Amino acid sequence: MGDVDNGEPAARPSSPPSWRLPRQFAPEIVRWLLRNPQPPAPGEPEPTAEEIASQNIAQQEVIQEVISEVEREMVVDREYRFKVWRLAGLGLLIVVTLAVALGKLLVGGPPTxxxxxxxxxxxxxxxxxxxxxxxxxxxxxxxxxxxxxxxxxxxxxxxxxxxxxxxxxxxxxxxxxxxxxxxxxxxxxxxxxxxxxxxxxxxxxxxxxxxxxxxxxxxxxxxLDTEQSVIALKGHPKISTLEDLAGKRVCTLSTATSKSALVEFGADVVQKNRVRECFAEMDAGQVEAISTDAAILAGWKYRFPDKYTHFDLGIDPKExxxxxxxxxxxxxxxxxxxxxxxxxxxxxxxxxxxxxxxxxxEVEENGSSPIAEGQQPLVERPNVRWMPWEDPLR
Missing domain, CATH: 3.40.190.10 (Periplasmic binding protein-like II)
Known part of the structure; x- marks a missing residue:
């Protein structure tokens, strides 16, 4: 009787488990085979010396190619593993560096x-x-x-x-x-x-x-950068230097830096707490001129162009x-x-x-007399801590 088909697929014969020779052992096994050639099968004639030599040469060439290929693969494998480890080490170094830098930003250094x-x-x-x-x-x-x-x-x-x-x-x-x-x-x-x-x-x-x-x-x-200048009633003789004020009554502001230069050149200095008090003194004929920062005097000249004359003293030090x-x-x-x-x-x-x-x-009314420098003075970056993703200019 034939086999009965019960509708189930026939079982496949089990295949032997796959086994792969580790590459690092292949060269040594090949060299062992060269040193231990297989004997002839029973009944076969013994090969001649020339045949043995020729066969050995051919086997050596084939086996040597196998050894070279295996060794090349082992070298490539070692180089690959070295690169992987080197990249991993570099990545770890970057992570540690960033962690240290961020820790300093968050913990130490200037205030936020x-x-x-x-x-x-x-x-x-x-x-x-x-x-x-x-x-x-x-x-x-x-x-x-x-x-x-x-x-x-x-x-x-x-x-x-x-x-x-x-x-x-x-x-x-x-x-x-x-x-x-x-x-x-x-x-x-x-x-x-x-x-x-x-x-x-x-x-x-x-x-x-x-x-x-x-x-x-x-x-x-x-x-702001400005300089010291002088202002007088319109029609006053030209004042070019501080020496022109020697022996003259000149008003300036109390605690003003202008006082020391006026005293040095022999002016009779009168000090007031407000600049309008100086102008009141000059309008009344009590003082001959007023000397202080040019940016201050230029505003009065601009407001009363027909009443005052603003003079440049040519003083180099900036205020x-x-x-x-x-x-x-x-x-x-x-x-x-x-x-x-x-x-x-x-x-x-x-x-x-x-x-x-x-x-x-105010420039037109003041003519060649100074007012202030039209460029903001240099400002150094303040000692403030910013996060790497922050923009200090916003």
């Missing part, structure tokens, strides 16, 4: 902006109180008729306030006298007898070593204005950060716009 804000106390302030001058046309002037503030210092103050997170409506300006810039106190316009402590002083305050050594004075980096933050060192870094952004970011035109709006318009 957030840490500086906390140290300065900025986030606890409901308003920003700034001490400024109030009688310097083009620099910082308060118009009592309109109750509006204007001038280059006012624009710089708004620029800093913006970066600190304050709206314009949160900024409070207080007029102060020159001698109050170091003590950072101003008078409350609503109550003349009340003194107000301000958080910033932006008041045509020149940076000098003597002022930096004073208690309670810490300057930001500079935000560089800075912001006084008192003893709040963290606030200094934040102010410097704003000035750095304004200087370094080509898309930040706030400084240039402030200059054009307040000083550039």
């Amino acid at each position: 902006v957030a840490e500086l804000r906390e140290q300065a106390g900025v986030d606890t302030w409901k308003e920003l109180r700034i001490g400024v001058k109030d009688d310097q046309f083009g620099t910082a002037y308060y118009d009592p008729a309109t109750r509006q503030w204007s001038g280059f210092d006012i624009d710089i103050a708004y620029m800093i306030a913006e970066d600190l997170g304050f709206r314009r409506s949160d900024v409070r300006f207080y007029g102060l006298e020159s001698e109050d810039r170091a003590r950072m106190q101003a008078t409350d316009p609503a109550e003349a007898s009340k003194r107000v402590n301000v958080q910033l002083v932006i008041a045509s305050y020149s940076i000098t070593p003597e002022r930096e050594a004073m208690t309670g004075v810490t300057f930001s980096q500079g935000y 560089r204005w800075g912001v006084n933050v008192g003893e709040n060192l963290a606030l200094k870094e934040l102010v410097d950060l704003t000035l750095y952004r304004s200087f370094a970011d080509p898309d930040d035109n706030r400084w240039e716009e402030a200059f054009d709006r307040n000083f550039q318009v």
